[in-house]
Amino acid sequence: ETGVxxxxxxxxKTRGQQVTLRCSSQxxxxxxxxxxxxxxxxxxxxxxxxxxxxxxxxxxxxRFSGLQFPNYSSELNVNALELDDSALYLCxxxxxxxxxxxxxxxxxxx
Amino acid sequence: QKEVEQNSGPLxxxxxxxxxxxxxxxxxxxxxxxxxxxxxxxxxxxIMSIYSNGDKEDGRFxxxxxxxxxxxxxxxxxxxxxxxxxxxxxVMTYKYIFGTGTxxxxxx
Numbered sequence: 201e202t203g204v205x206x207x208x209x210x211x212x213k214t215r216g217q218q219v220t221l222r223c224s225s226q227x228x229x230x231x232x233x234x235x236x237x238x239x240x241x242x243x244x245x246x247x248x249x250x251x252x253x254x255x256x257x258x259x260x261x262x263r264f265s266g267l268q269f270p271n272y273s274s275e276l277n278v279n280a281l282e283l284d285d286s287a288l289y290l291c292x293x294x295x296x297x298x299x300x301x302x303x304x305x306x307x308x309x310x
Numbered sequence: 311q312k313e314v315e316q317n318s319g320p321l322x323x324x325x326x327x328x329x330x331x332x333x334x335x336x337x338x339x340x341x342x343x344x345x346x347x348x349x350x351x352x353x354x355x356x357i358m359s360i361y362s363n364g365d366k367e368d369g370r371f372x373x374x375x376x377x378x379x380x381x382x383x384x385x386x387x388x389x390x391x392x393x394x395x396x397x398x399x400x401v402m403t404y405k406y407i408f409g410t411g412t413x414x415x416x417x418x
Contacts, residue, residue: 202355233406242314242398242408243354256405290353298344299406301353 203229204302206291212308217281221305223291224273232274233299234266235290243290243301249274281309311336314401316409324417329386331412333399336380342402343375345384348411349395358384389416 203226213219225232231250235243245258249268263279278285286309292299315334323329331345342361346354360366360373360382372385382401386393396411 240318240410242400242410244408245405248405258405288353296356296359297342298356298359298400298402300356304353 202293202295202300202302204291204293204300206289206302206305208305209303210306210308212310213281215281215283215309218277218279219281219307221276221278221289221291221307222273223275223302224271225291225293226272229272229293231294232268232272233292233294234274234276235292235299235301236260236285237288237290237304238284239287243299246276278307283309285309312409313337313403313407314399314409316397316399316412318410319413320415321412322415322417323389325389325391327389329389329393329414329416331384331386331397331399331414333382333384333409334380335382335399335401335407337401337403338377338380340380340401340403343373343382344400344402344406345371345373345382346398346400346408347393347395348398354398386414389414391416391418 233248234246237243248256268274288304291302345358348354358373370387374383398411399409
């Protein structure tokens with residue numbers, strides 16, 4: 201049990217659309233990060249939030265954006281979806297010094 | 311050069327054998343190293359972390375770190391079919407960087 205819950209579990213979107221993915225974590229986890237895992241690849245760091253402020257970002261374009269709320273929930277927003285955005289999106293908190301992942305949202309862009 | 315490199319496999323071992331999984335990394339300043347297991351269709355789960363040179367054992371798992379050679383490995387003793395999964399190596403620099411994973415198949 202990681203204490204990280206993501207929704208939805210699966211999603212199908214059309215190229216050019218916008219999508220919002222959601223994550224909630226147990227109280228006390230004030231750091232949340234998001235990762236993209238394409239098929240056959242390892243998770244790639246998108247960005248991290250600490251106390252509602254973005255404090256780290258990977259090599260992803262600005263159309264990937266996020267929010268963290270006072271109740272420790274978080275959102276990942278992706279605008280102008282591209283086919284290559286199809287992936288498993290993982291939300292993580294830090295436990296024992298390492299990312300502890302939720303079950304993920306599988307996004308398919310058609 | 312990739313920041314974290316792993317052989318994609320598959321690595322096939324018979325049940326009861328030792329599985330040896332390897333990982334190299336490029337940033338000499340890396341301080342924290344992790345192994346994750348990921349079953350097909352699931353998210354990665356942390357199985358081992360190691361921070362200093364040498365071996366660290368946890369049940370059937372042993373992580374080995376050699377910072378001079380920039381090399382991390384994971385040994386799984388008495389491999390079971392339930393160990394069949396993809397094993398991801400991760401390194402902490404200013405962010406957590408994952409390798410592409412090694413697919414392990416344990417043959418019954």
